[in-house]
Amino acid sequence: MDPDRLDSLDRAILRALARDARATFAQVGAEVSLSAPAVKRRVDRLRERGVIRGWTVQLDPAALGWHTEAFVEIFCQGSTSPATMRTAVERYPEVVTASTVTGDVDLVVQVRARDMRHLEEVVERLAAEPFVARTRSTVVLSALVRRPDAVPATAVAAPDAPRDV
């Protein structure tokens, strides 16, 4: 994934697949002006390079029984390793994302629960983890935007843009 970078055709293919990951190679090819085998070769290559990690289905959380969502900020005791936090936190099926962050808080966990009672129970279990000093929860009222798999347009994430970091 380092040696060669994404060209505009790769990005166009990824954008098409982000919109419909079950599109046929011929359909994608029609969008990007390429033959089906050419699209397949590039997709195979993007998979090998690790750019494409997999294919998944976008679901309606409410239809699956998730009616409540919250950000749980976790303050850790002393210095806990990210590996410890990860193994603890990924055992929870209710945990959607977990990130170590800068600032007062050590860990931000995004939790999905059936209802408030379930959320409360999950927060209590998190607070009882040995490395957790205290938690602070923020309940989501309304999910305004949700697009975890967006493919940036050329201009936004062009790897050939000037670098300064």
Place this chain on the structure above:
Amino acid sequence: MDPDRLDSLDRAILRALARDARATFAQVGAEVSLSAPAVKRRVDRLRERGVIRGWTVQLDPAALGWHTEAFVEIFCQGSTSPATMRTAVERYPEVVTASTVTGDVDLVVQVRARDMRHLEEVVERLAAEPFVARTRSTVVLSALVRRPDAVPATAVAAPDAPRDV
């Protein structure tokens, strides 16, 4: 999506598709002990009901040029409607999620940027939105868990579990 709920077969199919959304109906059928046409019918139905919203590709953000991530908490002037926040915020390709929340903060925005300079620029643009009073940013150090499209096991989100809300 209200009239009839998900049974264990539906959930098994969704779990298989969450793992590999490009699996053939025959492959999914082999996993859940169903014929390919039977799987297709259920999948078609799940789409119609809105349980399945679509199919997408899981990408490596770094490979696309996203090297920096942050939570930007936004305090709004007076009372801003969620609709106003949404239209403003969804114009940013850098915005991954946006949620109105309980507590001091009005809006939590998850932002993906090329680098720190880009992140700073996005935060400045957000802060300049007319309804924004002030912002507070928390930079993500390490993404420990990332599974926005997880399908819960039967026990977790069983719609037939006792309800109390």
Place this chain on the structure above:
DNA sequence: TTTGAAACCACTACATC
């Protein structure tokens, strides 16, 4: 719900630029 037939798709080999 399962079977069968037609259309379509994926995949490979080979030729081309």
Place this chain on the structure above:
DNA sequence: GATGTAGTGGTTTCAAA
């Protein structure tokens, strides 16, 4: 190097039992 074309085998899809 990457793309296009053709042919085979498997999949989807609809119809009928």
